[in-house]
Amino acid sequence: MIKKLIYLLGIAVCAPAFAQSSVTLYGILDSGITFTSNQSGKSNVFFQSGTMVPTVLGFRGTEDLGGGLQAIFKLVDNFNDGTGAMVNGALFGKEAWVGLQDAKFGTLTAGNQFDFMFKYMTIDRWGIMLKYNPVYYTQQGPFAKLNLPNGAMDFDRTAGSITTNNSVSYETPNYNGLKFGAMYAFGGQTGAFGQDSTQSLGLRYGNAAVTLDAAYTYAKFANINNGNNGIRNWGIGGRVLVYDALVDAMFTNTENTYNGARVNVYEVGGFYPFTPADEITLSYQFDQGNAVLSDNKAHQVSLTYAHDLSKKTFVYATVIRQWVSGDGQALASIIGSGGTSSGSTQTLCRIGMTIRF
Structure with missing residues (x-):
């Protein structure tokens, strides 16, 4: 009898702790058919995964430690739902x-x-628009001389294609809409603390009608002066509610601190739900390279129509047009298009479906 009472008492003591912990399995699947007018001189029609949002499978969890303190974690794997292959080449990459x-x-x-x-410059600035703005809306262009490890794809880090390894990050609580964050990623180089390191800062303010954001990141890469220099990004932007529509704007500056190559991005866009189940998003961006980048420039116009089948599932159609100018290396290249154009223009069309669970 005593053993039974101790057993029941143990269950009673442990049960609240279990009740205050949770682990959630979640995911997003995005699939569709994409057409590009020019990939290395030829048009192409192909199946493509993860362009409205990355196709991911993830776990997130919390444990209540008492006194308002929680332990939290997140593990996310980005994969291609057309083949099942991991996109980042690593589990939870x-x-x-x-x-x-x-x-x-x-x-x-x-x-x-x-x-x-x-x-801050993408997730927070777009807010609800993030659901309907595909990765095509972010930046890529004729700027190979920036000398990024991945070419000129996502050169201002707003597409979410780059994560920061070995990093420690802190964000303040939300003080009446104001929030600040700081991050440092360790390079791990013996005798050179700053080599291959990354620093990032963020500031945001938001209320029901307006969101304002600012961010800074300086990432040093091994292929730029042996990790002693790198790519410096900073940006400002936000969105404002205008009746039922949202209007957003952003400016970013990207610079290679070793060779002086620099790109300024000017972007404006909008979101309008014209029925409870139908939405359109529109974006225009102008990317301006400096003399080190041969004064190469890119213009891009993007339009997406989405129809919600439920709260978690929608279908969509996207049209993108990019045209560039500059030297002989000024070739159009829409991010996520699957390949660079052989000329100064590129058009992309896509129909797809996204489901969350």
């Missing part, structure tokens, strides 16, 4: 971090995570 969160003191996380150029 998209995100993998652990941390502590407190309503009074903020959030501290460590691992492989996004910097503030993506967290």
